[in-house]
Structures are given as structure tokens and as C-alpha cells.
Amino acid sequence: PVLRVALMGLGGYAQHVAEAMQSCKRAKITALISGTPSKLEEWGKKYNVPEQNHYNYANFDDIKNNPEVDAIYVITPNSLHHDQVIRVARAGKHAICEKPMAINAEEGREMVDACEAAGVKLLIGYRMRFEPNTLEVVRMRNDGEFGNIKFFQGLSGFRIGDPNQWRLNKELAGGGSLMDIGIYAINGARYMIGEDPIWVTAQETKTDPIKFKEGVDETIQFQLGFPNGAVASCLSTYNMGSLDRFFLNGEKGFAEMRPSTGYGPIKGRTNKGELNHPHVPHQTIQMDEMASIILDGKTPILSVDGKVGLQDMKIIDAIYRACASGQRQELDLT
Ligand code: NAD
Numbered sequence: 055p056v057l058r059v060a061l062m063g064l065g066g067y068a069q070h071v072a073e074a075m076q077s078c079k080r081a082k083i084t085a086l087i088s089g090t091p092s093k094l095e096e097w098g099k100k101y102n103v104p105e106q107n108h109y110n111y112a113n114f115d116d117i118k119n120n121p122e123v124d125a126i127y128v129i130t131p132n133s134l135h136h137d138q139v140i141r142v143a144r145a146g147k148h149a150i151c152e153k154p155m156a157i158n159a160e161e162g163r164e165m166v167d168a169c170e171a172a173g174v175k176l177l178i179g180y181r182m183r184f185e186p187n188t189l190e191v192v193r194m195r196n197d198g199e200f201g202n203i204k205f206f207q208g209l210s211g212f213r214i215g216d217p218n219q220w221r222l223n224k225e226l227a228g229g230g231s232l233m234d235i236g237i238y239a240i241n242g243a244r245y246m247i248g249e250d251p252i253w254v255t256a257q258e259t260k261t262d263p264i265k266f267k268e269g270v271d272e273t274i275q276f277q278l279g280f281p282n283g284a285v286a287s288c289l290s291t292y293n294m295g296s297l298d299r300f301f302l303n304g305e306k307g308f309a310e311m312r313p314s315t316g317y318g319p320i321k322g323r324t325n326k327g328e329l330n331h332p333h334v335p336h337q338t339i340q341m342d343e344m345a346s347i348i349l350d351g352k353t354p355i356l357s358v359d360g361k362v363g364l365q366d367m368k369i370i371d372a373i374y375r376a377c378a379s380g381q382r383q384e385l386d387l388t
Pocket of ligand 1: 063064065066067068089129130131132134152153154179180181220226234
């Protein structure tokens with residue numbers, strides 16, 4: 055069977071997902087949810103979604119009665135995910151939710167609970183967790199090819215444009231660069247080291263307080279400590295171009311990836327040579343794999359479960375607390 059997906063929020067990233075899904079073997083778009091009637095019409099024509107499967111933000115709860123939809127993929131601004139995912143769960147559909155899953159751990163917890171209570175799956179759009187070169191590094195680490203892991207560096211950032219976009223609005227974004235792009239370094243630290251951190255320290259720098267208002271971080275450096283003694287040193291920013299690099303080092307070897315999380319080919323090398331899996335659009339692999347997780351109960355190599363998203367939200371909360379207090383924060387992600 056094929057996973058029949060409703061896309062919610064027909065913006066920039068949904069466009070990438072929709073295009074990539076055209077090459078999926080196991081997932082297809084069967085419904086659309088948008089507040090803009092002209093987008094429903096345009097996307098409906100382009101992706102062959104009939105009008106009876108068009109919804110808006112007021113009436114999408116009715117999707118409950120639509121047997122042509124298995125899952126709803128929420129691709130809206132961050133602060134909307136919480137209520138929308140809970141409504142998806144109540145409609146009895148599986149939820150796929152973009153990162154960050156919410157704007158804090160408390161909301162993330164409520165989303166996980168709502169999906170559990172409704173008996174539906176909650177998966178987070180962590181596309182890197184399915185990317186073949188990334189998984190090759192994970193395999194090498196698991197096979198001991200780098201030795202005991204000691205250090206990870208994750209540098210994630212871009213220079214943000216239009217000052218009026220929702221990403222720079224605390225209400226809709228929930229924060230700044232950390233929520234949007236720094237989360238790749240957080241999530242990456244976890245899958246590259248293969249453990250969950252137990253403490254965090256963090257420092258914030260703001261050079262443009264007009265563009266980056268109160269509660270919207272421009273640049274944050276943070277450090278994570280792991281149970282076996284590894285440390286991660288990461289940078290999240292909205293004010294540097296082309297910052298997209300992961301570096302992992304163990305007692306015996308290393309992996310370096312640049313770009314490490316961008317949409318294009320993931321490039322890099324290890325002590326054993328170049329990473330050389332061919333590029334497939336990340337969202338194509340992601341949606342085919344999510345179909346297997348939802349329809350066949352497949353356990354992926356790296357989990358994208360709501361609980362993994364919730365753990366990232368706990369780390370984000372702790373990083374903001376560490377910035378505000380200047381104090382190291384202990385983490386309990388169990
Ligand atoms: P976008 O601004 O391009 O699209 C957002 C869409 O939400 C727009 O179509 C907008 O009309 C709609 N929307 C619905 N209600 C809204 C409201 N109240 N206010 C503003 N817009 C509203 O943003 P995007 O880049 O597509 O990001 C959407 C989500 O996808 C974010 O959570 C983002 O973090 C995530 N994202 C993930 C990736 C990834 O690689 N996994 C990449 C980009 C974005």
C-alpha cells in the first residue's frame with residue numbers, strides 16, 4: 055500500500071516536499087490544507103488533488119471522515135504545530151510534523167501525549183535521519199571504525215533575509231536561529247555521537263538587535279556533554295552564509311561533512327575515504343521511509359519519533375536557560 059498524505063501549509067518547504075514526493079514509490083499527496091483558496095486551486099491542479107479533498111484551517115477536522123487520507127504533514131510556522139498536530143490526532147490521522155515540533159518541551163509533550171491517546175503515530179520531519187551518507191557515518195561509528203567517540207562539532211547557519219518574515223517573529227517562530235537551524239546541530243550531535251546529552255552550556259551573541267528582537271536569537275554557541283565523556287561544540291546562527299559543517303572525531307578516526315544538512319548532496323570524508331552514496335532528494339527518501347514506518351511498523355535506523363523531537367525541545371529549552379543564566383544546565387532526556 056501507499057501512504058496517502060495531506061499537506062498542511064502550502065509554503066516554501068511544502069513545495070520542496072511536494073516536488074520530491076513525485077518520485078516516491080510509497081507515498082502520495084491525496085489532500086491539501088491551506089488558508090488561501092487560490093493555492094488550493096493551483097496545487098490541486100498541479101498535483102492532481104480533487105476539490106473534495108481541499109480543506110482550510112477552519113474545517114480540516116472534517117478530514118476525520120475522509121478515507122483517502124492516512125497522514126497529515128504539518129508544514130506551517132513553528133508555533134502553530136502544537137494545536138494543529140493535536141487536531142490531526144483527534145481526527146484519527148497519523149501526524150508528520152516539521153521541525154521544531156513545537157516552541158518548547160511542554161507543548162511537545164502535549165503533542166506526544168495527544169497522538170498516543172489517539173493511537174496515531176507522530177513523526178518529525180528530520181530528513182537527515184534517512185540520508186544515506188549520514189547513515190554510512192552512523193554505521194561506521196556503530197562498527198567501531200572511529201573508536202570511542204570523543205568530539206563533535208556542528209556548525210549550522212545561514213544569513214536570513216526579509217526582516218518581516220515569520221522566522222523573525224517570536225510569536226510564530228518561538229525563538230530565533232536555534233529553533234530553525236541550530237536544531238540541526240542539536241539533532242546531529244545526537245545521531246553522530248550516538249548518545250543523548252546530559253548537560254549543556256551556552257552563550258548568545260547579538261550584533262543586530264533591530265533585526266533580531268527580544269526572544270529571537272541571532273547567534274548561539276552551545277556545548278553538550280555526553281554520558282561516555284564525549285563533548286559537542288556547536289554554533290547556530292542567522293547571520294553567516296554557507297555555514298553547514300559537521301565534524302566527528304573518535305580515538306581512531308573521523309568524519310567530516312560539508313554540506314552536512316543542506317537540501318543538496320551531502321559531501322564529506324572519513325579516515326576511510328570519501329562518502330560516496332549518490333544523492334536522492336532527502337524528502338523523497340524521507341516520505342518513502344515514513345510510509346514504511348507508518349504502514350508496515352518498520353523501525354528505522356535512526357528514529358524520527360515524536361519522542362526524539364521532544365528530547366530536542368528539552369535541549370532547546372535548556373540552551374535558552376543556559377544563555378539567560380550563564381549556568382550549566384543538567385539534562386534528563388529519559
Ligand atoms: P513558509 O513561510 O515558506 O511557509 C509557511 C506556510 O504556512 C505558508 O504557506 C503560510 O501561508 C502558512 N501559514 C498558515 N498559517 C499561517 C500563519 N498564521 N502565519 C503565517 N503563515 C501561515 O515557511 P517554510 O519555510 O515552509 O517553513 C514551514 C515549516 O517547515 C517550519 O516549521 C520550518 O521550520 C519547517 N522547515 C523544515 C525544513 C526541513 O528541511 N525539514 C526546511 C524548511 C522549513
